[in-house]
Amino acid sequence: xxxLNELTQAIGDLDEEKVMEMLAEFVYSKPTENExxxxxxxxxxxxxxxxxxxxxxxxxxxxLIFAGQLLTEAINTLKPVIGGKxxxxxxxxxxxxxxxxxxxxxxxxxxSMAEAAGFVVHDxxxxxxxxxxxxxxxxxxxxxxxxxxxxxxAIESMKDxxxxxxxxGLRDGVRIIIGGNPVTKEACxxxxxxxxxxxxxxGVKICQGWVR
Amino acid sequence: MxxxxxxMIEQSQQRNQNFIDIYEGRMPKKIPIAINIDGAAxxxxxxxxxxxxxxxxxxxxxxMDYTNGLFDTDxxxxxxxxxxxxxxxxxxxxxxxxxxxxxxxxxxxxIEPEDYDELINDPVKVCWEKVIPKFYSExxxxxxxxxxxxxxxxxxxxxxxxxxxxxxxxIAAKYGxxxxxxxxxxxxxxxxxxxxxxxxxxxxxxxxxxxxxKVLEACEALLPLVLKMGIPAEKPSKTIRVGIAxxxxxFMREKDFAKFWWPTYKRMVEYITEAGFGVYMFCEDDWxxxxxxxxxxxxxxxxxxxxxxxxxxxxxxxxxxxxxxLFPISLLRxxxxxxxxxxxxxxxxxxxxxxxxxxxxDKGILRASDAKVENLQTLLxxxxxxxxx
Amino acid sequence: xxxxxxxxxxxxTLEENLEKYCIPIEAIAKAKESIQGPEEALFELLxxxxx
Numbered sequence: 001x002x003x004l005n006e007l008t009q010a011i012g013d014l015d016e017e018k019v020m021e022m023l024a025e026f027v028y029s030k031p032t033e034n035e036x037x038x039x040x041x042x043x044x045x046x047x048x049x050x051x052x053x054x055x056x057x058x059x060x061x062x063x064l065i066f067a068g069q070l071l072t073e074a075i076n077t078l079k080p081v082i083g084g085k086x087x088x089x090x091x092x093x094x095x096x097x098x099x100x101x102x103x104x105x106x107x108x109x110x111x112s113m114a115e116a117a118g119f120v121v122h123d124x125x126x127x128x129x130x131x132x133x134x135x136x137x138x139x140x141x142x143x144x145x146x147x148x149x150x151x152x153x154a155i156e157s158m159k160d161x162x163x164x165x166x167x168x169g170l171r172d173g174v175r176i177i178i179g180g181n182p183v184t185k186e187a188c189x190x191x192x193x194x195x196x197x198x199x200x201x202x203g204v205k206i207c208q209g210w211v212r
Numbered sequence: 213m214x215x216x217x218x219x220m221i222e223q224s225q226q227r228n229q230n231f232i233d234i235y236e237g238r239m240p241k242k243i244p245i246a247i248n249i250d251g252a253a254x255x256x257x258x259x260x261x262x263x264x265x266x267x268x269x270x271x272x273x274x275x276m277d278y279t280n281g282l283f284d285t286d287x288x289x290x291x292x293x294x295x296x297x298x299x300x301x302x303x304x305x306x307x308x309x310x311x312x313x314x315x316x317x318x319x320x321x322x323i324e325p326e327d328y329d330e331l332i333n334d335p336v337k338v339c340w341e342k343v344i345p346k347f348y349s350e351x352x353x354x355x356x357x358x359x360x361x362x363x364x365x366x367x368x369x370x371x372x373x374x375x376x377x378x379x380x381x382x383i384a385a386k387y388g389x390x391x392x393x394x395x396x397x398x399x400x401x402x403x404x405x406x407x408x409x410x411x412x413x414x415x416x417x418x419x420x421x422x423x424x425x426k427v428l429e430a431c432e433a434l435l436p437l438v439l440k441m442g443i444p445a446e447k448p449s450k451t452i453r454v455g456i457a458x459x460x461x462x463f464m465r466e467k468d469f470a471k472f473w474w475p476t477y478k479r480m481v482e483y484i485t486e487a488g489f490g491v492y493m494f495c496e497d498d499w500x501x502x503x504x505x506x507x508x509x510x511x512x513x514x515x516x517x518x519x520x521x522x523x524x525x526x527x528x529x530x531x532x533x534x535x536x537x538l539f540p541i542s543l544l545r546x547x548x549x550x551x552x553x554x555x556x557x558x559x560x561x562x563x564x565x566x567x568x569x570x571x572x573x574d575k576g577i578l579r580a581s582d583a584k585v586e587n588l589q590t591l592l593x594x595x596x597x598x599x600x601x
Numbered sequence: 602x603x604x605x606x607x608x609x610x611x612x613x614t615l616e617e618n619l620e621k622y623c624i625p626i627e628a629i630a631k632a633k634e635s636i637q638g639p640e641e642a643l644f645e646l647l648x649x650x651x652x
Contacts, residue, residue, distance in 0.1 A: 060464055060465055061417075062420070062464045063417070065413070065414050066421050102318045126318070334611075337609055339611075339651050343651050366646060398652075436607040440607045441648050483605065
């Protein structure tokens with residue numbers, strides 16, 4: 001019998017061996033889809049712990065990367081028991097690194113955490129022109145648009161992208177979150193986003209709040 | 213010899229001497245200025261086309277000349293060695309021109325975890341056989357395609373540098389900049405080389421948890437390589453600095469830093485120092501939690517800090533090491549002239565007393581938009597007037 | 602510090618190169634530029650390419 005809060009803590013501790021052992025046993029015990037969903041939730045709560053420890057300055061970006069990997073491995077292990085109808089998708093996100101910027105580490109951490117949280121993520125990739133964001137938003141009608149950037153020029157690109165969405169009449173239909181090194185409250189206001197973060201786990205929490 | 217020439221020659225000598233004095237442990241007459249400006253920024257300041265003009269040594273030289281005239285830096289600035297011609301010829305995946313012309317460095321790993329044993333056994337072999345084909349699609353092709361691509365790239369580099377070298381010397385003399393070569397070769401901490409070249413940022417972050425013993429052995433195996441990369445050919449002198457950009461530590465927990473990153477780095481710095489050279493390290497991001505480690509390094513290391521508390525850094529390290537950095541480039545981008553002057557004097561007041569101080573920004577100026585012309589000019593003027601011992 | 606010397610299948614010292622190319626050992630001083638120069642230049646190029 002899996003102890004959910006033990007699993008949550010093991011994820012929070014980034015104890016890969018323990019997590020994978022617990023999940024292997026759980027899958028072997030032929031659980032119901034509901035039980036499996038509870039386990040997925042426990043994993044996500046574990047990611048919440050990771051995000052908190054990052055915020056506190058006990059975990060660092062390298063640990064977030066490992067956490068993202070651990071979460072992906074955990075979800076993959078659970079796939080056979082999560083079921084055909086699969087966890088109800090909680091929302092859709094269009095994600096990308098803005099034009100002029102080729103960095104993707106933070107974006108990728110966010111993506112794996114968001115997917116584990118039940119979001120469908122359309123990842124455009126890096127160095128994405130405004131038009132790509134606009135077209136994708138038109139195509140999939142997401143709840144959220146996430147923009148990432150590490151270089152200082154990314155702020156201007158984020159503003160361009162949001163202006164592009166406004167011009168296309170799409171701004172009001174989505175919530176926008178920005179992430180990366182240079183993002184601050186001032187940057188968030190300047191570009192016209194709804195939220196900002198430099199912590200992927202916190203970013204996912206914000207998105208979950210929006211789609212509830 | 214005309215008067216202007218003599219004036220510039222003397223200015224060069226004075227500026228050289230400020231650096232020499234610092235490196236040899238004396239108080240300089242004035243604070244040396246190590247501010248650098250990237251080639252892309254120089255092209256933009258000179259009104260050139262970033263997408264087209266990096267293919268022309270002549271255009272880049274014009275931009276260098278213009279930028280060195282525009283900004284009264286100590287060092288000759290405005291050249292980038294990573295040019296698109298090389299990387300196009302090689303079919304590079306590790307250096308790619310962004311949509312606006314700026315050369316970027318995507319996260320790509322040279323090897324997989326199963327290659328660790330081979331890496332530990334012979335890192336240079338793994339570079340040629342695995343990393344090179346992974347980074348460069350043309351070099352992954354069979355002979356003769358790969359040999360043609362490599363030779364073309366080498367000739368491209370030779371052609372460019374044959375012009376840049378003399379041009380840089382001419383510019384140094386013309387504007388009375390530093391004419392002595394203080395910064396020699398560049399190298400990496402073994403762990404950073406393992407991360408940046410072989411496993412990538414993402415990969416190494418996972419490896420320290422999944423394969424810790426391999427990571428430790430790989431760092432040992434890379435120590436001879438990073439030393440050969442760094443040890444200069446010149447006669448040993450403290451005025452010759454080996455450049456090391458420190459990458460991974462601030463993204464790691466301290467216990468991982470202490471176990472994996474620090475030991476081989478410390479040995480590397482000790483070796484270079486014992487060989488009679490100096491070290492210049494760029495402590496990127498925020499090193500405040502690691503200051504006690506830096507204190508352990510052999511005396512006279514030149515340390516550029518990006519973020520941190522100037523007073524604490526000076527107090528903890530200022531007697532033993534040469535401090536530089538901490539001036540926020542963001543102020544050059546969005547601040548007023550008055551704010552720039554105020555911050556300059558504030559930093560000089562904290563960091564300059566007692567010497568062991570070189571003025572620098574928190575990071576390099578990569579694009580013209582990073583620093584407004586009048587702000588950078590004001591900054592340089594202020595250092596020259598206020599930074600006198 | 603000999604344990605710090607770089608050893609590789611793909612990097613040869615001048616002596617090793619003389620042996621490899623069957624050049625008399627007496628040529629060692631004369632061959633430094635034409636034989637070892639390229640070895641060192643190639644190493645520098647490799648470093649540029651992998652960093």
